[in-house]
């Protein structure tokens with residue numbers, strides 16, 4: 001007779017209560033004197049746990065207790081095995097990989113409104129002939145909020161629990177993230193061509209100051225930051241001004257840099273030096289700067305990144321689609337530079353699924369270097385989790401599953417044909433799984449996606465709103 005879901009649930013709960021009864025008499029158990037009596041918020045039991053601390057660690061059939069938004073304990077026992085395992089919600093992780101939520105270190109969520117608008121053209125034409133004109137005409141608070149909600153929905157459904165975004169009207173991205181229960185670094189954007197939220201140069205410093213002050217202590221989910229688009233769209237004065245404000249407030253500064261050969265030619269003709277040397281000479285490069293792309297670097301520029309402890313956002317799918325090039329990531333990692341993974345905006349990718357970025361990162365650098373041993377699967381997962389946390393300066397809070405950190409956790413269901421058999425969980429995550437295999441997402445101890453259903457977002461109405469915006473953009 002087949003075993004029903006109800007039978008499985010009954011057996012599972014019986015095992016927990018039976019074990020808890022045993023453990024009360026076990027001399028190995030923690031002393032009850034040290035055990036808080038209040039219930040856990042969530043207990044995750046079973047499955048294969050990748051703690052990412054250390055990065056390759058695998059624990060089979062663990063128990064993870066979550067209380068007040070944080071990971072309280074990890075039990076390595078073979079069945080639900082902690083006297084504190086009385087929980088309001090018990091998640092049976094049998095057949096699942098349990099791991100830290102993924103961290104997308106570079107994206108522009110509002111650009112979901114432009115997904116598929118212009119493909120198969122070079123970056124400069126894509127920007128100047130399509131994206132910048134569309135942004136000038138259609139970007140406003142409403143479109144940014146709608147695009148951010150859609151992007152967050154897509155990320156939650158594909159295992160991302162922290163994103164780092166840079167755009168205009170960035171406060172709308174923060175509001176969307178709070179509504180969705182999503183963790184985000186939100187960077188207000190600056191560019192010299194004029195934007196819908198800034199019409200005068202003199203407004204830049206006021207907007208930057210106000211943005212950081214407004215968002216600094218607004219929510220535990222949100223970290224404010226500032227972003228300048230690039231060295232070729234921002235003057236030295238703009239770059240220095242925005243970086244100085246970021247430094248004064250102790251927030252991160254982000255920038256696209258050395259994304260194409262054309263950019264390098266442009267900066268060399270304008271300033272007589274390579275882009276990273278130019279930024280270095282302006283005092284931009286330090287441990288709180290996140291440089292996205294970093295494709296066309298010479299050895300001196302790699303030295304500048306390493307010596308400045310600059311963080312790098314690697315966006316392989318966007319780089320491939322725009323024909324931008326391949327960043328020297330294996331060399332950067334060899335030099336000890338922190339590199340995280342980003343999707344970039346979904347107009348140049350065209351999705352926000354970090355599983356794709358892990359896969360591409362592991363594959364393209366083998367092709368690029370001719371060495372199949374570079375960027376092994378454990379390293380690719382590290383770059384999407386604790387490595388991303390280091391890039392964002394948040395490694396003390398997120399990126400790994402250890403007691404005391406916030407509970408940002410995902411479950412990947414491996415009971416699928418394309419994930420069978422399972423010899424090595426890291427291999428499956430990088431080479432076989434996709435975002436749609438994530439079944440549960442927890443952020444700050446709150447379940448935001450369960451059994452592939454979003455609990456904080458009305459996906460239908462979010463998609464309908466973006467379709468309305470897209471019909472205006474396309475004129476249909």
Ligand SMILES: [Zn+2]
Pocket residue numbers: 106107108256292344345
């Ligand atoms: Zn970007």
